[in-house]
Amino acid sequence: xxxxxxxxxxxxxxxxxxxxxxxxxxxxxxxxxxxxxxxxxxxxxxxxxxxxxxxxxxxxxxxxxxxxxxxxxxxxxxxxxxxxxxxxxxxxxxxxxxxxxxxxxxxxxxxxxxxxxxxxxxxxxxxxxxxxxxxxxxxxxxxxxxxxxxxxxxxxxxxxxxxxxxxxxxxxxxxxxxxxxxxxxxxxxxx
Amino acid sequence: xxxxxxxxxxxxxxxxxxxxxxxxxxxxxxxxxxxxxxxxxxxxxxxxxxxxxxxxxxxxxxxxxxxxxxxxxxxxxxxxxxxxxxxxxxxxxxxxxxxxxxxxxxxxxxxxxxxxxxxxxxxxxxxxxxxx
Numbered sequence: 128x129x130x131x132x133x134x135x136x137x138x139x140x141x142x143x144x145x146x147x148x149x150x151x152x153x154x155x156x157x158x159x160x161x162x163x164x165x166x167x168x169x170x171x172x173x174x175x176x177x178x179x180x181x182x183x184x185x186x187x188x189x190x191x192x193x194x195x196x197x198x199x200x201x202x203x204x205x206x207x208x209x210x211x212x213x214x215x216x217x218x219x220x221x222x223x224x225x226x227x228x229x230x231x232x233x234x235x236x237x238x239x240x241x242x243x244x245x246x247x248x249x250x251x252x253x254x255x256x257x258x259x260x261x262x263x264x265x266x267x268x269x270x271x272x273x274x275x276x277x278x279x280x281x282x283x284x285x286x287x288x289x290x291x292x293x294x295x296x297x298x299x300x301x302x303x304x305x306x307x308x309x310x311x312x313x314x315x316x317x318x
Numbered sequence: 319x320x321x322x323x324x325x326x327x328x329x330x331x332x333x334x335x336x337x338x339x340x341x342x343x344x345x346x347x348x349x350x351x352x353x354x355x356x357x358x359x360x361x362x363x364x365x366x367x368x369x370x371x372x373x374x375x376x377x378x379x380x381x382x383x384x385x386x387x388x389x390x391x392x393x394x395x396x397x398x399x400x401x402x403x404x405x406x407x408x409x410x411x412x413x414x415x416x417x418x419x420x421x422x423x424x425x426x427x428x429x430x431x432x433x434x435x436x437x438x439x440x441x442x443x444x445x446x447x448x449x450x
Binding site: 152155156159160163164165167168182185186189190193194251252255256270274275276277302305306309 | 329330332333334336337338340341343346347349350351353354355357358
């Protein structure tokens with residue numbers, strides 16, 4: 128049943144994309160509405176909580192997507208393609224050619240990333256947020272893309288422009304560090 | 319298949335549960351589509367057909383010149399063919415033993431092969447013209 132639902136959703140999405148590629152602006156507006164949240168969340172992470180800048184970059188992302196929709200071959204999910212464009216927009220804004228493979232962990236701590244969620248975080252959420260701040264940027268982005276944006280490892284590697292093995296390596300290190308930092312909240316350690 | 323979903327680990331669930339909730343649209347889509355419309359206008363202006371380059375103009379003129387010369391050559395050959403035919407006829411009359419010309423008009427049915435030949439020639443010339 129779930130498989131049928133996902134198949135139906137994929138077919139529906141492909142239909143909207145096909146209509147948008149034919150120049151149907153209403154179809155593209157539908158796609159913007161469907162994907163705006165995840166793109167804005169990703170960019171809020173990248174801009175370290177600057178919601179206004181993130182929204183500007185998200186708009187630029189969708190403009191680029193509209194202008195280059197003919198280049199979308201459908202090999203990847205539209206969400207993956209949009210996340211990749213969003214990252215490119217962010218890097219162009221930051222005038223950085225690519226993400227640094229290793230950033231110092233304390234650099235992130237100096238500039239706290241609070242923009243991922245406007246809601247106040249309490250208890251477990253606050254601790255997880257603090258633990259994420261302790262990671263290097265690339266580790267945090269790996270976690271955010273794989274767990275928060277619900278991308279597969281391959282998709283996250285594609286978005287971040289990393290080899291799959293490198294992405295997995297960063298993710299593994301991040302999980303190891305988070306396990307230590309969140310030991311109190313880990314059900315496995317509680318038993 | 320989502321690889322990160324494969325591990326049935328409580329820790330992974332913990333991380334996944336910490337994902338922020340979806341952001342409300344709050345007019346973002348409408349604002350974005352307005353920006354898209356503006357960008358489309360700018361893009362259309364940018365993509366207006368560029369004036370032909372001097373090299374392209376020169377090539378087009380050279381091709382036109384070649385076509386013109388080919389037509390003139392064809393016309394000259396056609397005129398030469400008619401003149402040659404007329405001269406041939408005059409020569410045949412002068413060289414004939416009687417020194418006169420007797421014209422015998424054939425029956426209409428005998429014109430058919432000539433009509434076919436002329437029609438084929440006309441079609442060939444027309445196709446050639448159309449292709450150039």
